[in-house]
Amino acid sequence: MRxxxxxxxxxxxxxxxGETGVRRNWVIGMIDGFRTHPDLRLVKDGDWSDYDKTxxxxxxxxxxxxxxxxxxxIAAAARAxxxxxxxxxAGLADGAHPGPRFLVGIPGDVDLxxxxxxxxxxxxxxxxxxxxxxxxxxxxxxxxxxxxxxQIEVPAExxxxxxxxxxxxxxxAGFLAxxxxxxxxxxxxxxxxxxxxxxxxxxxxxxxxxxxxxxxVLLANAVTSRWPPGRPLRYVHAPLAAADDPPPDSxxxxxxxxxxxxxxxxRFVAGFAHEDQDEATQFRIREMIxxxxxxxxxxxxxxxxxxxxxxxxxxxxxxxxxxxx
Numbered sequence: 001m002r003x004x005x006x007x008x009x010x011x012x013x014x015x016x017x018g019e020t021g022v023r024r025n026w027v028i029g030m031i032d033g034f035r036t037h038p039d040l041r042l043v044k045d046g047d048w049s050d051y052d053k054t055x056x057x058x059x060x061x062x063x064x065x066x067x068x069x070x071x072x073x074i075a076a077a078a079r080a081x082x083x084x085x086x087x088x089x090a091g092l093a094d095g096a097h098p099g100p101r102f103l104v105g106i107p108g109d110v111d112l113x114x115x116x117x118x119x120x121x122x123x124x125x126x127x128x129x130x131x132x133x134x135x136x137x138x139x140x141x142x143x144x145x146x147x148x149x150x151q152i153e154v155p156a157e158x159x160x161x162x163x164x165x166x167x168x169x170x171x172x173a174g175f176l177a178x179x180x181x182x183x184x185x186x187x188x189x190x191x192x193x194x195x196x197x198x199x200x201x202x203x204x205x206x207x208x209x210x211x212x213x214x215x216x217v218l219l220a221n222a223v224t225s226r227w228p229p230g231r232p233l234r235y236v237h238a239p240l241a242a243a244d245d246p247p248p249d250s251x252x253x254x255x256x257x258x259x260x261x262x263x264x265x266x267r268f269v270a271g272f273a274h275e276d277q278d279e280a281t282q283f284r285i286r287e288m289i290x291x292x293x294x295x296x297x298x299x300x301x302x303x304x305x306x307x308x309x310x311x312x313x314x315x316x317x318x319x320x321x322x323x324x325x
Contacts, residue, residue, distance in 0.1 A: 001081070005088050007317040011324055014103040014149050014194070015088065017081035018305075023073070025202065025307070026153070027107050030072050031055065031116055039063040040116075051200070051207055056118050059125075067131025075139040078104055082143060089147075101149045101192070104140055108154040109133055109183055110176075115156075122156075134186030141188045149234060150191060154180055155198035158239070159208030162199075162215040169218050177222035185228040194269075195223060196237045201303035206242035213240065213292075214256035221261045236262055237269035239302035240289065246277035247285050247302075254285075257292040268293060271302040273323055275315035286323055299323045 001017055022029035028048050034040050034057055044056040059065060081102075089099035109129040113121035116129075137150055157176040164172050184193055197216055200207025210216065216238040227233050240254070241247040262268060270289045274282065290297055299320050305313040 001084060001088055003314065004317065005092065007314070008321055009092060011321065012092070012100040014151075015085065015100040016103040016105065016151075016304075017077065017085065019077075019105065023077060026105075027112060027115055028202075030107075030112070031057075033071075033073070034116060037069075039065050039069060048202065050205075051202060054115065057116050065125060065128045067128045067135060070128055070132035072132055072136060074104065074106070074136045075143075078102070078140045078148075079143060101147050102144055103149050103151055103194070105196075106133055106137065106150045106152050106183070108152060108157065108180065110179055111154060111156040130183065130186060133183060137187040137191060141191055146190070146192075148192070149194055150184075150187060151194040151196050151237075152180060152183060153196045153198055155200045155207055158197045158199060158215070158219060161219055162208050162210045164215075166214075169215060173215075173218040173222040174226075176219065177226050180223050181226040181228055184231050184233075187231055189230040192232050192234055194235045194237060195220070195233065196303075197239060198303055199239045199242050201243045201307045204244050204307040206239075206245065206302075209242050209245070210239075212253045212256055213238070214259075216240075217256045217259045221259070224262050224266060227263075233263075233266050235267040235269050235298065237300055238271055240270055240272040240285075241274050241302040243302065243307070244276070246274040246281075247272040249281050249285060251288050251292075254288045254292040257289060258294065260293055267298050268295070269298040269300050271300050273299050273301045273316060273320045275312055275319050279319075279322065282319065282323060 001015060004015060035042055039060055040057045041060050042055055043058045046054040048054055085102050093099040109126055110122045112129040113126045117125050140148055161169055161172055161176060197219060220236045224233060260268060272285055301316050305316055308316060
């Protein structure tokens with residue numbers, strides 16, 4: 001958090017705690033914690049070295065899984081970061097701006113169910129994860145009030161849509177969007193949100209690739225058109241790079257962004273900043289993105305900083321700052 005404030009300071013509207021320690025690899029720490037869960041049993045082990053080398057769980061015979069029995073650790077981590085966040089926020093505040101809100105990543109319920117139970121998880125075991133995430137958001141909102149933003153993170157939905165035949169993408173986008181919007185509906189009224197479409201970044205490698213930006217546009221439009229009232233959606237963050245793969249230097253890839261319909265006040269965060277691509281190409285890509293979208297865009301990497309080594313993460317922050325100038 002201190003590094004982000006030092007490098008990006010006044011540009012920060014939202015500040016996450018960095019998801020350090022056991023949380024550095026997104027949901028891996030949560031799912032590995034299920035190895036000792038009384039209602040679950042390990043049916044396939046895995047060391048998370050690749051997407052096909054992950055553990056898989058099943059219910060213990062005669063058991064049921066309830067949301068109240070799932071402690072995902074998100075609320076406890078937010079509570080632990082609260083004093084440091086308050087101090088850093090106070091240091092950035094001025095008379096015109098109160099400083100950044102605290103950003104808390106909320107994994108999609110479909111994603112948690114799938115990574116825990118495999119492909120059948122979202123069909124057979126979705127409800128406990130939906131309930132656990134709703135309870136998490138209530139707990140964090142009680143701590144931070146209006147000073148928190150929940151970022152819903154959905155790699156499974158983004159990758160599935162990108163892999164689908166083009167004719168099936170519109171109805172599939174609608175189906176997936178209803179599930180994402182329902183997760184937001186479970187938060188307290190007044191909660192603020194960001195949506196992070198994602199291609200995966202485990203070990204800084206993507207789970208999927210996109211033919212162009214059209215699947216992102218379909219899913220973003222479908223979600224925003226179904227977004228629940230009383231829970232402001234502040235931005236949509238879309239991956240235009242893919243983990244260690246830099247963003248394409250091709251106008252055709254970004255042309256579908258002309259179809260974005262995010263609604264009034266919803267910012268578009270272009271996830272194209274990449275420390276391994278030369279600066280001139282990165283500025284040219286920003287021009288392509290903004291030209292296609294017909295609007296200025298915010299800038300980020302495709303998927304945070306947590307899967308990079310420290311020097312690469314700092315280089316990525318510096319690249320973001322450069323592209324914002």
